[in-house]
Amino acid sequence: MAQLDIRGLEARYSDLTVLDGINLTVERGEIVSLIGPSGSGKSTLLRVITGLLPPRAGTVSVGGEMVNYADRASLRRAREKLAIVFQQYNLFGNMNVLRNVMVAPVTIxxxxxxxVEADARRLLDKVGLGHKLDAYPDELSGGQQQRVAIARALCLKPDILLLDEVTSALDPERVGEVLDTIKLLAAEQMTLLIVSHEMAFVREVSHRVVFMAEGKVQEIGPPAQIFDAPLMPRTQAFVSRIMRH
Ligand SMILES: Nc1ncnc2c1ncn2[C@@H]1O[C@H](COP(=O)(O)OP(=O)(O)O)[C@@H](O)[C@H]1O
Ligand SMILES: [Mg+2]
Structure with missing residues (x-):
């Protein structure tokens, strides 16, 4: 049974079709990365999976259960199995690092x-911030804040972690520390669905890479296929363009 099973998924913003028949599975312990040009629908796919945008057609099953996005109980059950980290880390500025990680598990x-506190301390240690428990977000670098956001997501004990361009807002010298944190999760067989422009990283950690364009999955394959020997001309054009810089 796939942890995530997406079939025929369609989504629109008003009359603009943004996802056009997406089929995708993510198995337990699998790391799947979504790549593709800006506007191809990668973020929208994560938004639909997490119930932030209702699908127009198709199905999503999380942990073997089909999600009824119109039903609050069904959506809540799905959300308990998912956590998402965005480009903007959105920590609570009035709470220290430990509180930021603990607040949702305790209050929600x-x-x-x-x-929860034991979990939070362990997770903050894991992301290399065990010495920053009392710090406030504005005292941390962007890379540190993003690592807090990852610890916060993990403290929800998700079955699947979704990461949407979590390094895109960071200064270049801070990107590596966040990618290293994700590699730790990968090494622990966390199930990950990753959107990233960091192609060397995608290539290194992913079991499968999904190339999206124009709201469609154009090609799915192991990194060696997508980056070295893509089957589709559309993938070839994208990969050769991004590999040039
Ligand atoms: N809130 C929104 N309202 C209307 N159109 C949107 C909205 N968000 C994204 N879009 C459009 O949907 C398409 C896919 O966007 P997105 O999923 O953000 O792509 P990606 O993450 O691959 O860059 C784009 O054409 C984008 O302009
Ligand atoms: Mg996006």
Whole structure:
């Protein structure tokens, strides 16, 4: 059973078709990366999966259960299995790092505070911020804030972590530390669906790479196929363009 199973998914913004018959599965422990030109629908796909935009057609199953996006209970069950990190980390500026990571599990999920705190400390240690528990977001670099955002997402204990261009807003010298954090998760067999422009990183961590353009999946394959021997002319053009710089 796939952790995530997407079939015939369509989405629109008013009369603009943004996702046009997407089929995609992500297995447990699999790392799948979405690449493609700006505007190809990568973020929209993650928005639909997480229930931020209702699909117009098609189905999404999370953990074997088909999500009914019109039904709050069904959507809540799906969301319990998913966590998403965006380009903008959106930490709470009035809370220190530890509180930022603990707040949702404690207040929304009603988990036992001491257990959440133990998890939060362990996760912040893992992302290399065990020494910054008392710091406030504005005292941290962008890379540190993004690592807090990743720890915060992990503290929700998701079955699948979705990452949407989490390094795009960072200064170049801060990108590596965030990619290293994601590599740690990859090494632990976390199920990941990643949108990234960092092609060397995508190539290194992904089991499969999905090339999207114009709201469609154009090609799916292992990194060696997509980057070295793409089957579709559209993929070839994209890859040769991005590999030139
Ligand atoms: N909130 C929105 N309202 C209207 N159109 C949108 C909105 N967000 C994205 N789009 C359009 O949907 C298409 C896909 O966008 P997006 O999913 O953000 O692409 P990507 O993440 O691959 O760059 C683009 O044509 C974009 O202009
Ligand atoms: Mg995007």
């Amino acid at each position: 999920k009603k988990r036992v505070r001491a257990e």
